[in-house]
Amino acid sequence: MEKMKKIAVLTSGGDAPGMNAAIRAVVRAGIANKLDVYGVLRGYKGLISNEFIKLKSTDVSKIIQTGGTILGTARSPEFREKEGRTKAFENLKANKIDGLVVIGGDGSFAGASLISREHNFPVIGIPGTIDNDLYGTDYTIGYDTALNNVVDAVDKIRDTASSHDRVFFVEVMGREAGFIALRSGIACGAEAILIPELDGQVDKLMTFLADQGKKKKSSIIMVAEGKKEGNTLEIARLVESKFPELDVRVSILGHIQRGGSPTAYDRVTASRMGVAAVDALLNDQRSIMVGIADNDITHVPLNKTVKLHKTVNPDLLDIIDLLI
Ligand code: ADP
Numbered sequence: 001m002e003k004m005k006k007i008a009v010l011t012s013g014g015d016a017p018g019m020n021a022a023i024r025a026v027v028r029a030g031i032a033n034k035l036d037v038y039g040v041l042r043g044y045k046g047l048i049s050n051e052f053i054k055l056k057s058t059d060v061s062k063i064i065q066t067g068g069t070i071l072g073t074a075r076s077p078e079f080r081e082k083e084g085r086t087k088a089f090e091n092l093k094a095n096k097i098d099g100l101v102v103i104g105g106d107g108s109f110a111g112a113s114l115i116s117r118e119h120n121f122p123v124i125g126i127p128g129t130i131d132n133d134l135y136g137t138d139y140t141i142g143y144d145t146a147l148n149n150v151v152d153a154v155d156k157i158r159d160t161a162s163s164h165d166r167v168f169f170v171e172v173m174g175r176e177a178g179f180i181a182l183r184s185g186i187a188c189g190a191e192a193i194l195i196p197e198l199d200g201q202v203d204k205l206m207t208f209l210a211d212q213g214k215k216k217k218s219s220i221i222m223v224a225e226g227k228k229e230g231n232t233l234e235i236a237r238l239v240e241s242k243f244p245e246l247d248v249r250v251s252i253l254g255h256i257q258r259g260g261s262p263t264a265y266d267r268v269t270a271s272r273m274g275v276a277a278v279d280a281l282l283n284d285q286r287s288i289m290v291g292i293a294d295n296d297i298t299h300v301p302l303n304k305t306v307k308l309h310k311t312v313n314p315d316l317l318d319i320i321d322l323l324i
Helices: 019-032 043-048 082-094 106-119 143-164 179-188 201-212 232-242 254-258 264-282 302-307 314-323
Strands: 006-011 036-040 052-054 099-104 123-127 166-172 192-194 219-224 247-252 287-293 296-301
Touching: 006 019, 006 043, 019 036, 019 099, 019 264, 036 043, 043 082, 043 106, 082 106, 099 106, 099 264, 106 123, 106 287, 106 302, 123 264, 123 302, 143 166, 143 179, 143 219, 143 247, 143 254, 143 264, 166 179, 166 232, 179 192, 179 219, 179 314, 192 201, 201 219, 201 232, 232 247, 264 287, 264 296, 287 302, 296 302
Parallel strands: 006 036, 006 099, 099 123, 123 287, 166 219, 166 247, 192 219
Antiparallel strands: 036 052, 287 296
């Protein structure tokens, strides 16, 4: 196998706070190992349109504390097609790139796994998504920051909920998975948590509201956007119709969840994963994700991260049964 000389890094899919810390770590670890490091602009889109820029150590100064991604990110329908990925591979070869680091979520990894297999090209994935819904890693970059953003917002909503005796439905991100709703709900002391992984939660909520009767009128109900038993507004309307005495409000947190400065945890995790990704390329790994399990770096085949689904931690489900 030829010695690795040049590597490239890109960010793809939804942006997540801490992606910059990961880019910085890849660039600096690469340079420390005498590699040339290139950034690809706007994810797979830039890979296909040949937008490579050489990155020096100073190009990644003072970005560890910033949200978003300095390389930009995009969605690329072309990359879903074999021809698009072949064009991307040709650009990698033309730029003499020996290995690629992809920072993104499960969609990005599906593409990464395909280009790696189709062209026998080394690609290492770094999990970057606020949703934390990637198999094979306890944490994804951006999740901790998103959780803290949610907790911050809900603490503020709680003030008004308590003052006015209101029931607030707070919708958070997570189309397929309820990781954000579950963990932030526990952190905020929510009175109920509705997530796609659990059935029968709406019935449980109705029982809870009926039981609490006249005792307590303010509550926070955390709802993951992908809840199966109707969307947040529908569930809120149902509650309103059954309990007309309650003052029901809905707050959809939206994109504030993914913005802002990454937490210390996300910065450190991103730094560890960036270094591990370069290390993996130098050790001839070809199609893996670097993840975190029990606080250690792990290597998981990319195709496994795509095919398998991460499940919510049963301990946390037990906790909500006891504390809520
Ligand atoms: P995320 O990585 O955050 O899950 P997306 O699902 O939007 O974000 O995926 C990002 C990009 O990855 C897509 O725009 C597309 O170029 C590529 N991609 C996603 N799914 C596939 C797939 N099944 N095959 C090939 N490429 C894919």
